[in-house]
Amino acid sequence: MGYKFQMSDNLVTLRNVSFNRKDRIIFNNVELDIARGKITAVLGPSGTGKTTLLRLIGAQLKPDSGTVLFDNQNIHQLSRYDLYQLRRRIGMLFQSGALFTNLSAFENVAFPLREHTKLSENLIRDLVLLKLQAVGLRGARDLMASELSGGMSRRVALARGIALDPQLIMYDEPFTGQDPIAIGVLMKLIRTLNDALGMTSIVVSHDVQEVFAIADYVYVISNGKIIGQGSPTELQSSQAPAVVQFIKGLPDGVVPFHYPAADFKKDLLGETQR
Amino acid sequence: MIESIASLGRWGLDGLEGLGRATVFLLRTLIRRPRFIKSFPLLIREIYSVGVLSLLIILVSGLFIGMVLGLQGYHTLEKFSATQQLGQLIALSVVRELGPVVTALLFAGRAGSALTAEIGLMKATEQLTSMEMIGVDPLWRIISPRFWAGFISMPLLMLIFSAIAIYGGYLVGVSWLGVDGGSFWSNMQAGVNFHEDVLNGVIKSIVFGGVVTWIAVFQGYDCVPTAEGISRATTKSVVYASLAVLGLDFVLTTMMLGGW
Numbered sequence: 001m002g003y004k005f006q007m008s009d010n011l012v013t014l015r016n017v018s019f020n021r022k023d024r025i026i027f028n029n030v031e032l033d034i035a036r037g038k039i040t041a042v043l044g045p046s047g048t049g050k051t052t053l054l055r056l057i058g059a060q061l062k063p064d065s066g067t068v069l070f071d072n073q074n075i076h077q078l079s080r081y082d083l084y085q086l087r088r089r090i091g092m093l094f095q096s097g098a099l100f101t102n103l104s105a106f107e108n109v110a111f112p113l114r115e116h117t118k119l120s121e122n123l124i125r126d127l128v129l130l131k132l133q134a135v136g137l138r139g140a141r142d143l144m145a146s147e148l149s150g151g152m153s154r155r156v157a158l159a160r161g162i163a164l165d166p167q168l169i170m171y172d173e174p175f176t177g178q179d180p181i182a183i184g185v186l187m188k189l190i191r192t193l194n195d196a197l198g199m200t201s202i203v204v205s206h207d208v209q210e211v212f213a214i215a216d217y218v219y220v221i222s223n224g225k226i227i228g229q230g231s232p233t234e235l236q237s238s239q240a241p242a243v244v245q246f247i248k249g250l251p252d253g254v255v256p257f258h259y260p261a262a263d264f265k266k267d268l269l270g271e272t273q274r
Numbered sequence: 275m276i277e278s279i280a281s282l283g284r285w286g287l288d289g290l291e292g293l294g295r296a297t298v299f300l301l302r303t304l305i306r307r308p309r310f311i312k313s314f315p316l317l318i319r320e321i322y323s324v325g326v327l328s329l330l331i332i333l334v335s336g337l338f339i340g341m342v343l344g345l346q347g348y349h350t351l352e353k354f355s356a357t358q359q360l361g362q363l364i365a366l367s368v369v370r371e372l373g374p375v376v377t378a379l380l381f382a383g384r385a386g387s388a389l390t391a392e393i394g395l396m397k398a399t400e401q402l403t404s405m406e407m408i409g410v411d412p413l414w415r416i417i418s419p420r421f422w423a424g425f426i427s428m429p430l431l432m433l434i435f436s437a438i439a440i441y442g443g444y445l446v447g448v449s450w451l452g453v454d455g456g457s458f459w460s461n462m463q464a465g466v467n468f469h470e471d472v473l474n475g476v477i478k479s480i481v482f483g484g485v486v487t488w489i490a491v492f493q494g495y496d497c498v499p500t501a502e503g504i505s506r507a508t509t510k511s512v513v514y515a516s517l518a519v520l521g522l523d524f525v526l527t528t529m530m531l532g533g534w
Contacts, residue, residue, distance in 0.1 A: 084411060088408075088409040092404065094400045112410075115409075115415075
């Protein structure tokens with residue numbers, strides 16, 4: 001399959017995006033395309049700014065330079081009102097789930113519907129039950145957010161994320177800290193929801209095997225740059241040392257095992273400052 | 275030397291930057307299209323948790339402060355054989371000063387700290403961010419009802435506090451120490467002016483309500499989203515609010531006594 005997308009095939013396009021936090025460079029001239037209807041994954045070690053990438057796309061952060069286009073609109077040039085309107089077309093699953101703790105599972109899913117639509121209570125009930133059924137938690141509708149397990153919280157959050165039938169859904173580390181069954185459930189949900197609802201998905205993760213199993217296209221980022229991209233099969237045969245180290249989980253390589261430090265011998269002999 | 279001047283400057287700049295952020299935050303909370311039908315139930319719920327749940331501490335404190343005032347006032351006035359003025363003394367102290375100030379201080383401790391901690395925790399657990407991503411502005415959904423609830427509750431709590439404090443003074447002065455009930459009430463009525471005393475007290479209370487709640491919600495919204503950050507924000511919220519109330523009380527009293 002060829003992955004040379006036309007402009008209109010991409011729902012999200014990042015061009016020359018740079019972002020710094022204080023003196024640290026998080027992204028340096030990143031170019032990235034998210035194809036419509038596909039699951040695009042962004043892989044990278046912890047602390048490489050994967051969550052920051054999602055926040056740039058959701059316009060919660062503004063890049064220092066470059067543009068982020070969502071459906072051919074520059075998302076960072078929208079007025080506050082227009083931005084909030086546009087965000088209805090984006091769903092996001094946070095790492096923690098980020099459910100509203102004072103509401104039940106049902107009310108959490110109903111929240112976007114109540115805020116953005118004028119649907120009758122009956123219709124809202126039906127829609128919420130449909131979404132909860134899709135994630136397999138219709139029976140847990142009356143549980144409070146604090147009574148749900150980690151995996152269940154994420155599934156309820158996913159139901160909330162798709163409540164308004166968004167065009168794009170972004171998953172922030174969906175597999176972190178989950179047991180194998182929950183991971184399997186989430187992988188199935190990400191794939192089926194994407195295909196059944198005709199959505200576009202972005203999965204940000206460091207779980208290589210899970211991502212390779214569900215993604216159509218994968219970007220690998222490290223040190224603020226994209227160091228590799230392609231379909232999972234293409235990446236698996238990649239020879240680039242940084243990509244090989246990350247995918248195979250090698251402890252030492254382009255990314256060094258040691259945090260930068262002074263010479264070990266000098267350090268032991270007390271020739272350094274501390 | 276240069277170091278300390280530089281750090282003083284940095285401290286000043288940080289303070290100004292914080293004030294600027296807080297002002298922008300307040301303006302963005304206040305200036306928006308009103309959505310009465312959706313806002314009203316949220317406001318009522320917040321008035322309940324901010325105002326109604328503060329009633330107990332306000333009632334008990336008011337009663338005791340009134341009783342102590344009655345006791346202290348009686349023993350002082352007795353030296354001048356002026357115990358019949360007790361009603362006026364209690365009413366003026368409470369309505370002009372103690373009512374607005376003590377209510378605001380208690381409010382900052384009871385409701386302000388709770389608001390800061392609640393909003394801070396919502397920020398730490400990404401609830402505010404997820405609300406933004408759902409396309410709902412947390413300034414409208416979370417901050418605005420809490421701010422207005424504090425603004426509305428404070429003067430009402432202050433009036434309740436003042437009434438119960440005067441009753442506490444009455445209990446001690448008239449029922450216990452034997453001051454004549456008629457002169458207690460009639461001197462109070464003659465000595466207290468509605469505009470200069472009661473209304474000015476209410477105005478103070480409205481200002482305190484706005485400032486204390488503003489500080490509380492801003493500290494929560496602006497906190498560092500960690501356990502330590504929330505604890506610091508809660509402390510700051512109570513300390514800043516208390517200092518602001520006492521400082522503003524002096525400014526407002528000066529304005530009011532200056533014939534305003």
